[in-house]
Amino acid sequence: MSTGALIGVIVGGALVALVVIIVVAKRNSAPKSQKVCGGCRRVMLPVWTKCLFCGWAPMARLEFILGPMANQTLNLSEEVTTIGSVAGNTVVLADPAVSRKHAGIRKLDGNSYELADLGSTNGIYVNGHKVPKKTLEPGDIIRVGNTEAVFKRE
Numbered sequence: 606m607s608t609g610a611l612i613g614v615i616v617g618g619a620l621v622a623l624v625v626i627i628v629v630a631k632r633n634s635a636p637k638s639q640k641v642c643g644g645c646r647r648v649m650l651p652v653w654t655k656c657l658f659c660g661w662a663p664m665a666r667l668e669f670i671l672g673p674m675a676n677q678t679l680n681l682s683e684e685v686t687t688i689g690s691v692a693g694n695t696v697v698l699a700d701p702a703v704s705r706k707h708a709g710i711r712k713l714d715g716n717s718y719e720l721a722d723l724g725s726t727n728g729i730y731v732n733g734h735k736v737p738k739k740t741l742e743p744g745d746i747i748r749v750g751n752t753e754a755v756f757k758r759e
Contacts, residue, residue: 654716663759672752686710702727702750
């Protein structure tokens, strides 16, 4: 192989490597998914807790997957949602493992929600761990007595 041909192969290989690096860099720097309003479908800034164009705000909810409320959904529209075994709670669970006022979910600033044990006998569990209090993340599985629910947020 002549010297010219060898230089051509080296330069060609370097160009191919450069193209691969550019393609990979562009793919990794692609814009992250944008936050879109559920009402008017306009792009929202990540720090907005509600759409400044139409006023739509994402709704947090509990989707019950186990227990007497299985296959039901509860929108967390109140400032505080209480869970217990007696009337007067937002969620009433007829379950001997549930205290009269077992747990509460409180809306914090922005779009955050905090689950807290209200002095129950058997405690509350999030993702299988007994906790006195926890700021909820989408996908967290909450267990109160024999009832389980998934915390979701739009």
